[in-house]
Amino acid sequence: MSFLLDVLLIILLFTFFGFSHTFLASNKVKRLIAQRAGNLIAFYRLFYNISSLIIFMFVYFEAPKPDIIIYDLHYPYDIITFAFQIISLFGLLWAARSVDVTEFLGVAQIKRYLNKEYNAEELDEIQRFNTKGAYKYMRHPIYFFSILFLSLRPTMDLFYLVMLICIIIYFYVGSIFEEKKLVEKFGDEYIEYQKRVPRIIPIKLHKR
Template sequence: MIVDTFLIVLLFSLFAFTHSFLASNKIKERLIKNIGEKIAFYRLFYNLTSIILFLAFLFLAPKPDVIIYDLHYPFDIITFVLQIISFIGLLWSLKGTDLKEFSGIAQLMRYIKGEYKLDDGDAIYNFRVEGAYKFVRHPVYLFSILFLGFRPIMDLFYFVTFICVVIYFYIGSLFEEKKLVQKFGMMYSEYQKRVPRLIPYKIFINKWSNR
């Protein structure tokens, strides 16, 4: 079991390192210097590569027959309901997101039309403070964690992978915010002071202080 856990963590770490390395500004800046406007293809390449690497992780990682817990009625129903609520929260977080830009399709369309700008880099990033972003700076990460965590049956592979995902989301948010501070400057720094990173604790603090 220890060996299996180690291998799961190792393989996920390899995926996470590659995923983060390909997302780094240094890689993108080098590509812009070498291929210019063809950087428009990079976002789609990055997303497809990420999918392939994660599928490789799922295929190669050991899956020991060890059950951490198995919830029974009514707790399994409660967990399932919480998972649905988390999924709704995830959709709420994605509201207003340009999925074509996120996937890389919009970049290709601009390139084909001759409208792509090198200043766009691999994607156009927007500074959002509405909706779920009023409560946490990374609501997509938060609701993804909740959706993945609320599970009526938890085996060892899923549990270890889930812990790795939570850690990776947190570390990823640190690097992501460095990019956002570079891009949006004091505006984003002020936003960081007002809104928590992942846990919306200020909602409860504000309600308590208003009593």
């Protein structure tokens, strides 16, 4: 019975992370900050990344870790699983090639601010509509390859499995909020992209 309470606490802690992460990423919060701070919002992205990392580490270390092994693959299946994990890592790197790392981290924003080139209407980042590379096959390839990389483990315990399920759900829910902002920014062009390209799994199952 105690492991059920452990699972519930893990879910609650991750929900706290997911809510805070999504709330701080909302355009409503960013616009409110931009109204009050002006171009100083250029520092918000870096703050957001650091605070998200701190909250996630808190969740990870404070969450109970029940000593229950779900599975433990043996040779050669452990080697095969690890090989696929490495392939998924290369896929993740392929998808990340289209991302401006300095913009993602928040460094580019600060540089523009220091050069007096920042526009507060950008909020905390310049949003780009990318349809090249991995984005030709799925709208959120980084999520797809991250899920593969995290899932392909030779050994799986209960704590990791619960966290993995929470992360997968969060990726899907997060993609919905992200796409609302992209539709707001790019309009019909992004809606047409949604119709052509599947969300996370590179298989066309439905219209959106």
